Amino acid sequence: MSSIKQIPVITERKGNPLARVFDEFVRFCRSRSLFILHYCTGCGAIELPPAMTSRFDMERLGIQPMVSPRQADILLITGYVSIKTLKRVILTYEQMGSPKYVIGICSCTVNGGMYWQSYATAKKLDEYMPVDLYIAGCMPRPEAVLAGLQKLMDRIHSGEANSWEDYFRNYDYYLGNQQKLFGENWQTPTDIITEAKHYDLIGEGTLGKHTQLLEQHQKPLEALDMRLGHDLKEPTE
Amino acid sequence: MRPENYEAQRHPPSNEFELNFGPNHPGIEGNYALKVKLHGDVVVEAKADGGYLHRGFEKLMEQRLWIQNIALVPRICVPDPSPMEVCYAVAVEELCGLEVPQRAQWLRVMQLELSRIAAHLFTFGGHAATTGMYSTMYWGVADRDLILDLFEEFTGGRVYSIYNIPGGVRRELPDGFLQRVSETLDYIESRLPDYDNLFFKNQVFVKRAKGTGVMSQEQALAWGVTGPNLRATGLAFDVRRDDPYLVYDQLDFEIPTEAHGDAWSRTLVRRLELVESIRILRQVVAALPDIAGPIRAPIPNPLAWNVPAGEVYTRVESSKGELCYFVVSDGGPKPYRVHVRGPSSMHAVQVLEKMSVGSRIEDIAQTMFSLDACPPEVDR
Numbered sequence: 182m183s184s185i186k187q188i189p190v191i192t193e194r195k196g197n198p199l200a201r202v203f204d205e206f207v208r209f210c211r212s213r214s215l216f217i218l219h220y221c222t223g224c225g226a227i228e229l230p231p232a233m234t235s236r237f238d239m240e241r242l243g244i245q246p247m248v249s250p251r252q253a254d255i256l257l258i259t260g261y262v263s264i265k266t267l268k269r270v271i272l273t274y275e276q277m278g279s280p281k282y283v284i285g286i287c288s289c290t291v292n293g294g295m296y297w298q299s300y301a302t303a304k305k306l307d308e309y310m311p312v313d314l315y316i317a318g319c320m321p322r323p324e325a326v327l328a329g330l331q332k333l334m335d336r337i338h339s340g341e342a343n344s345w346e347d348y349f350r351n352y353d354y355y356l357g358n359q360q361k362l363f364g365e366n367w368q369t370p371t372d373i374i375t376e377a378k379h380y381d382l383i384g385e386g387t388l389g390k391h392t393q394l395l396e397q398h399q400k401p402l403e404a405l406d407m408r409l410g411h412d413l414k415e416p417t418e
Numbered sequence: 419m420r421p422e423n424y425e426a427q428r429h430p431p432s433n434e435f436e437l438n439f440g441p442n443h444p445g446i447e448g449n450y451a452l453k454v455k456l457h458g459d460v461v462v463e464a465k466a467d468g469g470y471l472h473r474g475f476e477k478l479m480e481q482r483l484w485i486q487n488i489a490l491v492p493r494i495c496v497p498d499p500s501p502m503e504v505c506y507a508v509a510v511e512e513l514c515g516l517e518v519p520q521r522a523q524w525l526r527v528m529q530l531e532l533s534r535i536a537a538h539l540f541t542f543g544g545h546a547a548t549t550g551m552y553s554t555m556y557w558g559v560a561d562r563d564l565i566l567d568l569f570e571e572f573t574g575g576r577v578y579s580i581y582n583i584p585g586g587v588r589r590e591l592p593d594g595f596l597q598r599v600s601e602t603l604d605y606i607e608s609r610l611p612d613y614d615n616l617f618f619k620n621q622v623f624v625k626r627a628k629g630t631g632v633m634s635q636e637q638a639l640a641w642g643v644t645g646p647n648l649r650a651t652g653l654a655f656d657v658r659r660d661d662p663y664l665v666y667d668q669l670d671f672e673i674p675t676e677a678h679g680d681a682w683s684r685t686l687v688r689r690l691e692l693v694e695s696i697r698i699l700r701q702v703v704a705a706l707p708d709i710a711g712p713i714r715a716p717i718p719n720p721l722a723w724n725v726p727a728g729e730v731y732t733r734v735e736s737s738k739g740e741l742c743y744f745v746v747s748d749g750g751p752k753p754y755r756v757h758v759r760g761p762s763s764m765h766a767v768q769v770l771e772k773m774s775v776g777s778r779i780e781d782i783a784q785t786m787f788s789l790d791a792c793p794p795e796v797d798r
């Protein structure tokens with residue numbers, strides 16, 4: 182990743198009043214044009230079409246659905262995440278460009294909800310990725326979804342919605358939980374540590390024993406074997 | 419960002435390539451995936467890849483009390499949850515030999531038919547969106563919301579109503595509710611010509627849907643296809659008429675069929691079913707004021723309820739097809755085994771895999787939405 186220029190991202194500019202005004206303006210604009218990627222992981226997704234279309238109409242808040250993770254700002258996790266889905270959710274999250282925000286809709290993302298004793302679902306989403314906001318309820322009404330989005334907009338505007346930095350600063354913790362679930366040689370095609378260096382967000386928890394494990398296991402990534410009849414080679418096997 | 423040592427693997431030269439379609443894709447219904455092998459843009463082989471929504475329902479139900487499972491079952495099929503509750507409640511009633519009061523049966527029919535209308539409107543919305551007609555989607559979702567409002571007033575929940583318990587239903591109708599049902603039905607009926615002009619007669623849709631995803635009647639029967647998809651091949655089979663449950667034998671309705679078995683016929687059958695559901699609901703609205711009596715049979719303390727040992731198989735007609743429960747009790751406080759036979763597992767796995775072959779890549783979404791498969795119910 183040496184090709185990326187090491188530009189430090191300056192987040193604190195206390196001294197210069199003009200820069201403060203500029204930052205404020207950027208945050209204002211950022212909070213007024215959000216693209217969501219709704220990953221329909223569970224039943225909560227059924228309340229999103231009413232929230233998006235004519236009746237509740239989230240477009241009036243400047244929020245629109247987007248189909249690809251690269252262009253999206255918000256990742257909406259709408260309900261329980263089964264373990265098979267969770268791998269895809271993490272892949273999706275890591276592909277999104279920063280700053281990025283995660284909203285967990287439904288009680289199932291908070292603590293497992295109805296499926297607290299199910300063998301197939303991951304119970305707490307925030308063990309695997311930082312979550313900005315939870316909208317609890319089984320399932321939350323469209324009004325609650327909109328209220329949650331407005332709350333997120335306010336937090337972006339005031340500069341409090343910084344949980345994406347947390348993923349870089351505490352990558353070891355998140356990776357550890359992921360490895361616990363998917364096996365020790367779990368690895369995604371995204372290089373988070375280099376990215377953290379790029380954003381100048383290396384914290385105390387970025388590197389640790391789990392990331393060491395990652396280095397041990399890291400082998401040249403092969404293109405996934407996707408011949409028909411063969412399952413995707415999961416790193417757990 | 420890829421690690422520096424990333425190297426793409428080379429494949430032997432071939433005219434075919436493979437594409438992962440889903441799980442997070444606008445052309446796929448919900449969290450479901452297909453692996454397709456393409457030659458140009460023609461599908462050579464398709465393989466369903468489910469399990470993204472697996473929660474282990476059948477195991478979870480063995481670990482909960484009979485009454486607790488009522489809150490769990492609607493989650494099996496999210497767009498059309500009511501038949502799930504009713505089917506489970508009927509199964510428990512049959513095991514216990516409970517007699518359900520007449521009024522509760524009529525109320526259940528009302529719930530089922532309202533749910534069918536909501537599910538069909540939602541399907542039209544999704545189907546129209548795959549052909550790029552977003553106005554129909556906006557309309558469909560907005561009109562479905564009117565029914566959800568009725569549900570909210572009637573049962574307390576917008577989507578998951580949890581209105582049934584074994585032995586009857588949970589609550590009486592609110593005042594003036596039947597009047598509001600009639601008004602909503604009138605409104606939806608008045609909208610149907612608009613839908614016809616916007617969507618069902620629209621050449622964009624007709625040209626793409628006609629001849630897409632064709633199956634013959636023999637194939638449909640061999641593959642276990644039920645519901646509107648079977649009726650679109652010309653066979654008038656409907657559990658509501660051929661094996662009546664609740665009070666469907668006292669109601670007057672038709673079974674619409676179409677002959678061609680393609681995406682267009684399947685959508686048209688659903689469109690005609692809307693009219694029949696409205697007709698059934700009108701009869702229910704007219705009949706309900708004269709049917710007095712309790713709304714549920716007395717049941718023992720639900721927290722210490724040992725259902726007599728035995729096994730039972732019940733079926734109802736959901737908006738997607740035939741929904742069946744096989745419930746075994748060993749006389750304990752929890753079910754010994756529950757098996758759900760949902761319609762979508764046939765539609766989304768075997769049928770979709772076979773029907774996609776030979777079609778173009780852009781028609782997969784069309785085929786999937788016209789089959790109206792429901793991924794949470796496939797994976798359970």
Ligand code: SF4
Binds near residue numbers: 260
């Ligand atoms: S909280 Fe309820 S509605 Fe949401 S995903 Fe869980 S079970 Fe479904």
